[in-house]
Amino acid sequence: MEPFFKSGDKVVINRISYLFFQPQPGDIVALTHRDSILLKQIKKVSSNNKYFVAGINIVDSHDSRNFGKVKREQIVGKFLTKY
Numbered sequence: 001m002e003p004f005f006k007s008g009d010k011v012v013i014n015r016i017s018y019l020f021f022q023p024q025p026g027d028i029v030a031l032t033h034r035d036s037i038l039l040k041q042i043k044k045v046s047s048n049n050k051y052f053v054a055g056i057n058i059v060d061s062h063d064s065r066n067f068g069k070v071k072r073e074q075i076v077g078k079f080l081t082k083y
Helices: none
Strands: 011-014 028-033 036-045 050-054 075-082
Touching: none
Parallel strands: none
Antiparallel strands: 011 075, 028 036, 028 075, 036 050
C-alpha cells in the first residue's frame, strides 16, 4: 500500500477554518514541529486543549507517540486536498 502523502506532494491548507472552529478528531492538519511543517491526523483531544496526532501511515510515522501531544498554537490549518 502506498503512503497517502509522498515527498513533493503539494497540498492546500485552510488556515482560516480554525479561527471559527476547534480541530476535531479525524481532521488532517498541518502543524509546526521544531523547524518543520508536518501533516498529521488528530486522533484525540485532551481536556486541556492538547491534541494527540498520528501520521496517516501509522506504521512509519513520527507523531505524538514520539514527541507528545501538540498545543493548539502549533496547528497551522486544516488539510483540504493534495495535487
